Amino acid sequence: MLGVPLQIGPVRLGTNLLLAPIARYCDLAxxxxxxxxxxISPGLAGASTGVGLACTDLLSPAGLLRGSxxxxxxxxxxxxxxxxxMQIYGSDPAIMAEGAKWAADHGATVVDINMGCPVDKVTKTDGGSRLMCDFGKAVHIAEACRSALPSGVPLTCKMRLGWSCPDDAPALACRLTDxxxxxxxxxxxxxxxRFKGRADRAKIKRVVDAVRAHTGGRSGGPIPVIGNGxxxxxxxCLGMMAETGCAGVMIGRGALSHPWLFRDCWAAQxxxxxxxxxxxxxxMPAAPTSEEIIEIIRKYFHRMLEFRDTHYAMHMIRSRISWMARPLSAPGEPGVKPFKEAVRLAPGPAEVVRAFDEFIAGGLRGGLAEEHEPAET
Ligand SMILES: Cc1cc2nc3c(=O)[nH]c(=O)nc-3n(C[C@H](O)[C@H](O)[C@H](O)COP(=O)(O)O)c2cc1C
Known part of the structure; x- marks a missing residue:
């Protein structure tokens, strides 16, 4: 599977790497x-970017349907x-089906059902990972969504290992493929x-093996399982593939500080x-220089201004700069706290852009590195 692009139903991706849905982080920009x-350089196993598929935040089908x-x-x-x-969440099969159709009608290449979200707001209404406690309902929802989607738009599901038992995923995964x-x-x-401990690759392997045994004889070949965590x-990435046998890898938090990670993971495969x-x-590709990293952040900021508005772009750049600037401070080199502070305290876009320019000119360095992990609470 190393370096083999993922086939999801009728859709062939450029690679086998996916950007995870991360609510409030993985927006359009x-x-x-x-x-x-x-x-990536053209010709690296045919792909033009390491990102084979990127996913929206979890979307409320009811919200989409009433045009919120x-x-x-x-x-x-x-x-x-x-x-x-486009990822949808919920527990009402009819509304989920309508939401899936809405997503397909509005540009989704693939529609995903969230079966892994642990957040109370989602699980209290029996959606997200609560579906792992009721296989019948999970399968019913998937069936309804599948029927509502055109044949060219595949349906996928993203789950955890289980609610409390880490051995629930293989059986649910197999039933969903049916x-x-x-x-x-x-x-x-x-x-x-939640996010404690390490992602258990041995348990992911059990899902890979079960789904392969269950679907291997099908005409299109086995249904792919994507490892995440x-x-x-x-x-x-290589470790995840070697230890689980997964067909693809989904990357979330790692991409928040290293958005070029997909290029590296593809090149390594x-x-x-x-x-x-x-x-x-x-x-392997060379690591981006500080100037290249600033250009990545600059473009990201401009895209938020373009796609949304100043308020949104300022809020996001202030809250994310800590993550995005992390690779700018290599061990033994001066920290980038003054740069991060300049962005965080910037009253408007002009001052954010000035901080980018000043950093490239060699300023805004010194201080200690900071840690900040987003957690799905
Ligand atoms: C802040 C935050 C928001 C998340 N939002 C979603 C979401 O909307 N849908 C989803 O399926 N998973 C969501 N996740 C889980 C991630 O997609 C992913 O499964 C998890 O972070 C493990 O992968 P990673 O170690 O590569 O980050 C979220 C995770 C975090 C930290």
Whole structure:
């Protein structure tokens, strides 16, 4: 599977790497940022960017259907944002089906059902990972969504290992494939765990093996399982693939600070595959320079201004600069706290842009690095 693009039903992706849905982080501007920052030299196993598929935040189908501005903004996509997965959540099969159709009608390449969200607001109404406690309902919802979608738009599901038992996912995954689900993503933690501990690759492997045994004889080949959790660099991507046998890898938090990660993970797979075949080493891409990183952040900021408005762009850049600037401070080099402070305290876009320019000119350095992890609470 190394370096082999993912086939999801009728849709062939450019790679086998997916940008995870991360509510409040992976908006349209960020999805395009990852696609561009992960651009790869043409010909690297045929792909033009390491991002095979990027996914929206979880979307409320009821919100989409009644035209709520918040939901419409979250579902917004663009020609540069292809192929795109739209993720819906809920527990009412009829509303989910209508939401799935809405997503397909509004540009979704793939529609995904959220079966992994641990957040109370979602689970209290029996959606998200609560569906892992009621296989019958989960399957019913998937069946309803599948029937509502045109044949060219595959349906996928993203789940955890289980609510509290880490062995629930294999059976649910297999049952979902029986009603036409074309790929399954598994985050290697239970709902009870939230984000504690490490993603359990051995448990993800059990889902991979079960789905392969269950669907291997089908005419289109086995339904792909995508491994997810704690992939933060090319080595952890290779490790996820080697230890689970998954067909693809979904990356979330790692991309928030390294939006070019998909390029590196794809290059590492192509390289490993070449080594295994005894072919010449295609090498790895060079890490981006500080100037290139600032240009990535600058473009991201401009895209938020373009797609949304000043208020949104300022709020987001202030809250995300800590993550995005993390790779700017290498060990042994001066920190970038003054740069982050300048962005955080900027009264408007002009001052944010000035901070970018000043940093490139060699200023705004010094101080200690800061840590900040987003958590789905
Ligand atoms: C702040 C935050 C928001 C998230 N939002 C979603 C979401 O909307 N839908 C979803 O399926 N998963 C969501 N997740 C889970 C991620 O998609 C992913 O499964 C998880 O972060 C593990 O992958 P990672 O270690 O690569 O980040 C969220 C995670 C975080 C930290």
């Amino acid at each position: 960020f999805r395009i940022t990852c696609r561009e920052a992960s651009r 501005q918040h939901s419409i903004d979250l579902a917004r996509t663009h020609d540069l944002d292809r192929p795109v997965g 009603v036409g689900v074309a790929a399954i993503t598994v985050h290697g933690r239970t709902t009870d765990q 704690d992939v933060t660099d090319a080595d952890s 192509v390289r490993r595959a070449a080594q295994m075949r005894g072919e010449p080493d295609p090498g």
